[in-house]
Amino acid sequence: MSDDGDVPAQDIAARAGWLYYVGGLRQDQIAEELGISRQRAQRMVARAVAEGLVRVRIDHPIAECLELERALRQKFGLSRARVAPRLGPGQEALRAIASFAAPELERVFRDQTPKLIALGTGRTLRAVIEQMPTIAASQHKMVSLIGNVSPDGSASFYEVIMRIADKTGAPHYPMSVPVMARDAEEFATYRALPHVQSSRALAAQADITIVGIGQMADDAPLFMDGFITEAELRAVQKAGAAGEICGHIFDADGQYIDHPVNAFMVGSRVPVNDNPVLCIGGGVSKIKPLRAALRGRLIDGLITDEITAAELISR
Amino acid sequence: MSDDGDVPAQDIAARAGWLYYVGGLRQDQIAEELGISRQRAQRMVARAVAEGLVRVRIDHPIAECLELERALRQKFGLSRARVAPRLGPGQEALRAIASFAAPELERVFRDQTPKLIALGTGRTLRAVIEQMPTIAASQHKMVSLIGNVSPDGSASFYEVIMRIADKTGAPHYPMSVPVMARDAEEFATYRALPHVQSSRALAAQADITIVGIGQMADDAPLFMDGFITEAELRAVQKAGAAGEICGHIFDADGQYIDHPVNAFMVGSRVPVNDNPVLCIGGGVSKIKPLRAALRGRLIDGLITDEITAAELISR
DNA sequence: TCACAATATGGGCATATGCTCATGCTGGGG
DNA sequence: CCCCAGCATGAGCATATGCCCATATTGTGA
The missing domain is CATH 1.10.10 (Arc Repressor Mutant, subunit A)
Incomplete structure (x- = not known):
């Protein structure tokens, strides 16, 4: 690629x-x-x-962004918050975040002391990885929090762990199983698979968990990518769905909602064992899910962009 | 600054x-x-x-440079060699090396496991530091290999350790004493100073030693900066001086020459205790000293530029 | 308060850059 | 062996960029 x-x-x-x-x-x-x-x-x-051979980094803490970081940490009790400067109105927040988060992620991998890193999936994480240089980091291990097979049987397009493994050479443990089961029986089967159990057990010991976040509006990625049907989407929306992390849907208070589609996700729910969870995401569509996740203390670290951060602080 | x-x-x-x-x-x-x-x-x-707020890095191993690195390692038994692509004929090798070496040095400081880093001085190291971003790295300790007082009593202009401490916040131990003594008595006095002894003892335990290299032609920095007189320069030239590291002068075989000016340097000679020594330097003037240092196995790591590397390999 | 120096600002212009298009080249299939 | 598809190349041009200079602004000392 x-x-x-x-x-x-x-x-x-x-x-x-x-x-x-x-x-x-x-x-x-x-x-x-x-x-x-x-x-x-x-x-x-x-x-x-x-081709991304040229890597530009701005080495200056812009005052407004620093202030937003401080405010985020205080307001939501985060242990870590980073805010990327905005890239202008017409620009995707994703661009800003990816360029900004990549060096942060790079730092994690540069660390010499071996770490176990649990990873989610999604467009945002993919974009961040894309911005990372190749670095030898075989001292770390990575485990996926979520299955890597789409409902249609194809490999999930926004798989992250394989991509990052390409760049770091770190041993990795993808969860080679569908993202979600279609019924209770299938669910039980998947969960019972030895490699699924070991992945989930591994994820439970992660030193750091890095995830994206998804919105649950009518164009929810969970629906657009075919993981849930339109009917299911309507149902969870009615049940108060405000966002999802690793496919697990939560309401505006950050409580995972009690609904069948939410019961059949094979992967893990964050936080796992109170391990620190770093969430990367921003843009208008993600404000609602982020606010919910923050309220429910699902995450304790956040990398976002200036506009999103300002919005999260203001209300 | x-x-x-x-x-x-x-x-x-x-x-x-x-x-x-x-x-x-x-x-x-x-x-x-x-x-x-x-x-x-x-x-x-x-x-x-x-102002150096924009930091550009090229993330691609250019084949020729990789090949030169391999050749350097093999020919001189180096454990580490990095070669910066050339910047065109009119450009200083220093520019290329500084931009290239800074991320390498950054890597050293990013390492979480505490390290003791011994540092030399000079224009080259200064230029490299200048290219480094500010990074919190208080887990490491730094010690200077060489005094920081010029013959005229002023602070040595190409002091490195204070600059790098500004950027990293790492505890540091400069050698607060003249670079060289004028006679045996002064030398004995300086060497006997407790803080000099402790600095030298620390340097002897360094995990990594990073130094520049100087030439000993008529415009030798040791002479230009007033550390040795013209007469002394002539004398050591006659004695076969090919280069110097931390002020210690060696001949074309990388053997430290036996001469009074070489006996009164207060700082340490590399390698200290066989600790790994990384040398940063390049440009036509440094080819002779580098070849000598490599021949004498004074250094076991080298960061240089393409042209210098090619020259070192060719003959 | 005024005068002066130092610095910042925007107009205008020379030019370096990026893009489009027509042409040339290479490689694969008939 | 030829023809065509796909990509690379260089010419030419529109424009984004960088720089110089005249003017405005800010800060400083009398």
């Missing part, structure tokens, strides 16, 4: 990016240096950016 | 840099977003770069 393409060309791209961003050369200088046309130099620089 | 200036303006600069490099907005969009003129937006972006 990220390692396809022409390797020597990528080499040139990396070099062009280095010369442009680190060296501060102009594109015609790069062209001369690398013995290519000015045109190609520009394409190579663009490619380096597009 | 790096934390002076108008703070709210720096805030805007950081935000502008974020929007420009991470958000990919154009300067007029940034201007609108931040409610400033297009002009000011451009100045703020430039400032963010100038």
Whole structure:
């Protein structure tokens, strides 16, 4: 996915990016240096950016964001809060969060002392992983909190643990089983599977748990991705669904709702054993679920964006 | 030094840099977003770069550099070698090395397990530190290998340990004594000082030792900075001086030369107790000293640039 | 309070950059 | 062996960027 393409060309791209961003050369200088046309130099620089070879980080604590972090910690009793500066009105919050959270996650993996890291799934986590560089971190172990098979039998597209394993080389324990069972019997079967039991047991000992969060409006990812039917969605909405973490649906108070669809998720509910849970997510659609999760103390760490943070604080 | 200036303006600069490099907005969009003129937006972006708020890293192992690293390790029995891509003919090797070495050094400090880090001094190390972000790393301790007082009594300008302490908050033990004594008596006095003894004892236990390297041509830094006289320089040159590490001068075989100026350096000689020594340096002037240090196995790790590496390999 | 110095600001322009398009090249299938 | 598809290349152009300069603003000392 990220390692396809022409390797020597990528080499040139990396070099062009280095010369442009680190060296501060102009594109015609790069062209001369690398013995290519000015045109190609520009394409190579663009490619380096597009392929994520160029990693930009802003090394300055912007006052407003710091203040929001402090306020989040205080208001919701979080042990950890990070706030990404906003990227302008037209921009997805996801972009800001991904670029911002990646170095945070990187820090976790850079730690030399072996850690057991439990992971959720979803678009947000995927986007964050995408922004992470390749780092050797085989001292850590990773376990998935949630199954990796879609209702249609295909591999869940927003699987995270395999991707991060590609980047870190850490031993990993995906939960190779459907995300949810269709009935009580299937549920019992899945839960009884040895590798499911061991995954869940492992997750219960995690040093850190990292999850995304989903909304439960009419375009809830749980519904859009086919995990629950429209009827089920309506039903849980009626039951007060405000959001979900790892597919487990909770109400506005952060209490997991008592409903069949919520009973058949094979994966674990956070927090597991009071292990610290770090949630990554932001954007208008996630405000409601976040507020609920925070109220119910489902999470004790949050990485979000400035606008979402301000919203969470204000009301 | 790096934390002076108008703070709210720096805030805007950081935000502008974020929007420009991470958000990919154009300067007029940034201007609108931040409610400033297009002009000011451009100045703020430039400032963010100038003040080092924007940190760019190229996340791709360029094949030639990897190959040079492998070759260096093999040819000189190094345990660690990193090669920075060249920045074009007109550019200082220092720029390339500093940008490249900073993340490497950052890794050392990110490590959670407490380490004792022994540090040399010099322009190169200073430049590397300058490129490092601020990171809390109070778990580590740092000790200086070399005195911090110039012959004229002023603080040595290329002191490193204080700078890095500013960035990491790590407890540090500078060697508060002149770099070198003028005679045997002074030397004995300095060496006998309790804090010098304890610094040297600490350095002897370092988990990692990080040093620069100096050349001994007519513009040797040891001479330019007034540590040795022109007559002394001539003398050691005649005695075969090929380079110096922490002021200790060695010949082309990496053997410390037997000469009075070399006897009065208060600091330690590497390697101390066979502790691993990482040397950072490159550029044409450093090829001779590096070749000597490598031949004498004074160092067992090297961070340099592509051109220097190629030169070291070729002959 | 005024005058002056230092710095910040925006207009205007030279140019570096990015994009589009027409053309060339390479590689696979008929 | 030829033809076509797909991608890479360089020319040309629209524009985003960076820089210089004249003016405004802020801060400072008499």
